[in-house]
Amino acid sequence: MGMMKYRVMLVDDEIASRNILKGTIDWPAFEMEVAGEASNGIEAVNVMEDIHPHILIVDVRMPFMDGIAFSKIVIQRYEKSKIIVLSAYDDFEYARACIGIGVIDYLLKPVVRRELNALLGRIKIDLDHQDFYDEEPELADLHRVIDRIQQYIRKNYRLQELNLVHVSNAFGFNASYLSRRFKAETGKSFVDFLTECRMERAIVLAKKGVPMYLAAQDSGIPDPNYFGKCFKKYTGINYSAYSE
Numbered sequence: 001m002g003m004m005k006y007r008v009m010l011v012d013d014e015i016a017s018r019n020i021l022k023g024t025i026d027w028p029a030f031e032m033e034v035a036g037e038a039s040n041g042i043e044a045v046n047v048m049e050d051i052h053p054h055i056l057i058v059d060v061r062m063p064f065m066d067g068i069a070f071s072k073i074v075i076q077r078y079e080k081s082k083i084i085v086l087s088a089y090d091d092f093e094y095a096r097a098c099i100g101i102g103v104i105d106y107l108l109k110p111v112v113r114r115e116l117n118a119l120l121g122r123i124k125i126d127l128d129h130q131d132f133y134d135e136e137p138e139l140a141d142l143h144r145v146i147d148r149i150q151q152y153i154r155k156n157y158r159l160q161e162l163n164l165v166h167v168s169n170a171f172g173f174n175a176s177y178l179s180r181r182f183k184a185e186t187g188k189s190f191v192d193f194l195t196e197c198r199m200e201r202a203i204v205l206a207k208k209g210v211p212m213y214l215a216a217q218d219s220g221i222p223d224p225n226y227f228g229k230c231f232k233k234y235t236g237i238n239y240s241a242y243s244e
Contacts, residue, residue, distance in 0.1 A: 004028065006127055007035035009053035011044045011070065012086070013062045017109070021057060024113050030124045041065030042169065045073060049174045053081060054127055055120075059109075060087040073172035082123050086111060145171065146185040149178075150193065157197040158220045164190050199234040202227070206242040215239065 008027065010018045022034050036051040038044035040062045048056075056074060060067040071083050085106040105119055149171060156162050167190070168175040182190045198219040205215040216227035231239045 004033035005031040006033075006054040006124070007051055008032050008055045008057065009036040009038070009044065009048065009051060010034060010057050011038045011041065011062070011067070012057075012059040013039045014059070015039070017059070017086075021111065021116075025116060025120070030120050032120070032124070041067070041070030041073070044070060045169070045172055046174055048074070048078070049177065052078065055082045055084070055123060057084045057086060060085055077172045082126070084116075084119060084123075142181060143185060146182060149182070150186070153194055154197055157194060157201065158218060160220050160222055162194065162220060195230060195234065199231060202231055202239070203235065203242070206231075206239055212239045 004027070010021055012018050012021075018037055027033055032055065036047045036053060038047045042065055044056075044058075056071075058067040058071060062070070067085055067087075071085065074081055074083055086109050087106060088109050107115055107119070149167060152167065152170070153162065164175050164179055168178045171178070173181075179190055182188075182193070186193060188196070198221060202215050202219045205218060210218075212228065213224045216222055216224045219227065221227040221230060228239055231242075235242060
């Protein structure tokens with residue numbers, strides 16, 4: 001049996017429901033295969049990097065990141081991917097709201113095989129009419145995204161929890177991939193860019209004579225000792241000398 005034409009990914013924290021989906025649907029009949037699984041959105045973002053799924057079947061309720069937050073990341077990254085959201089009856093209205101963000105359809109759990117088959121049939125017809133891309137995001141797109149990430153850092157550098165992992169998750173990237181691309185696009189490492197934003201702010205505060213411990217908090221490096229070292233390294237002089 002050769003490789004199937006379309007890759008499906010199941011994202012659900014219940015292994016039992018993933019197994020039911022795998023076992024009850026005749027995937028090869030739709031030229032599809034279940035190529036990846038994940039038990040939460042954060043894990044799924046990483047698996048997705050490797051398999052580039054054409055179709056994702058996503059449970060609305062999951063730990064760490066709900067199905068809607070995850071679907072937004074997928075749509076931002078892989079706009080041609082088809083997302084089917086599964087939800088229990090209680091979440092019905094919530095699932096219906098997904099349609100507004102670009103999710104293709106939603107099904108109630110427990111899933112009725114006939115309904116899912118009908119939906120997969122429609123999706124296959126749709127996919128057969130597109131030539132699905134199989135590469136990394138276009139470089140022009142990446143250029144735009146890195147620009148947006150730089151703006152995001154300039155706006156949020158005061159948050160001490162802002163770091164590579166935080167930003168990668170916010171934009172739906174794998175952290176090591178983003179780190180490489182950021183350096184290639186900007187000529188600076190992610191950490192250097194973030195530190196630069198923080199230190200430029202610190203210089204403004206130093207010139208105003210703001211005490212160091214307050215400047216440290218306002219620059220996103222609340223530990224004054226570490227802040228002092230970063231400032232000296234960046235400007236070549238001590239904060240106290242600068243603020244006189």
